[in-house]
Amino acid sequence: MKKIGIIGGMSWQSTQTYYKAINEGVNDHLGGLHSAELLMYSVDFAPIEQLQHNHQWPQLANKLSHAAQSLERAGADCIVIATNTMHKVADVMQENISIPIIHIADAVAVKLKQKGIDTVGLLGTAFTMEQDFYRQRLQDKHGIKVLIPDAPHRTCIHEVIYKELCHGHVYPDSHLAFMRIINELHFSGAQGIILGCTEIGLLVSQSDTDIALFDTTFIHAQAAVEFALS
Template identity: 35%
Template sequence: MTRVVGLIGGPVHSANLLIRSINYADIARMVTTKDFEGMTKLLCQCGQELQKAGAQSLVLCANVAHKAADALEEHSGLPVLHIVDSSAEKIVSAGHHRVGLLATRAVMEEDFYKARLIEKFGLEVLVPGEDFRERVDGLIFDELSKNPIAKEAKDHFHNAYEELVQRHKVDCVILACTELRLVFNDEDFTVPTFETTGLHARGIAEWALLEN
């Protein structure tokens, strides 16, 4: 979560930020045990701390953390610059409609992410099969933290990507997990592919420039 103010063009300027860093192991544990109430409580507490420190907006630097976005806005009184919006706006402007979603299990299955893509932006959202969804969190939290990442782990994500393209006939794919860029190279993409981390960062910068 961050405050972005006073971002002015020029070689010596940088964003004015308030940062509340959380041990992601705590978030990962809550996600894998489906303790979303606990995750929301933790994030709302952090949001209130940043609001009291003078933040003008909040940013969640993880896709799955956006399950708490609505509660965070309510408890802090600040807007959350939502990661879905940054990606979906680019997808819609590029003329895509049928979207494949690769992410943690909660992002692929819970309504908080897919519903925003569908209801706010009119997109059709497809996800890989249940076998992949059941094991994806273990792959992300255990295998993708290793160096080097095992080829077998990468293959699971490549196969899921191709399932979306070949079986579900999506016209683009969203990589909605920060670690997924570690398992794909640009040449692996067979349809337009949108990586949420970079698009979110750009959206935050654009917001800062518009606000100031």
């Protein structure tokens, strides 16, 4: 079994979901008392969040590259960045290590193609929804058209993520707001919706709607399991 290196803490609320999902995935495949071989570097999210909102991406790339190098030195065979937003610096990080980064957008694209989806809605932080690093990768590398909510809805989603979900708070009004946004994206042509922030699964799930939802946390965790057992 290969060792999975996880860079977590962004936020720890979703990192614990990664840990559980990866171990359950390995056990589903191997049975018995098997679990995953994992190494984790969990960051302090407060300075990360400040650098994000100050658009200090080179400094963030340096921080996460250091974390990835530490995991590689410790024996990790791959890196999983347990957040969608920080894949903005994944290419820079990859240049600084010799083991592969399992890119979350690529893992999601595989699932979308399996379902025959070529137009998808994207929910996430403002960085993920508005910047090119995620949408453009899906469009250019995988041929998947990406729709995003309008500006007021993007602000709503971003604030719920940072002010509520990252603290583990789940409120009914926020759930209803997200469901309205999901329905509007579907009405605009989205065949499915990417839950493109690893905390969104705390708020909405497939049981809430008939519209296909793609929870990036579980998809990414499954990709890590497949790598570890390959």
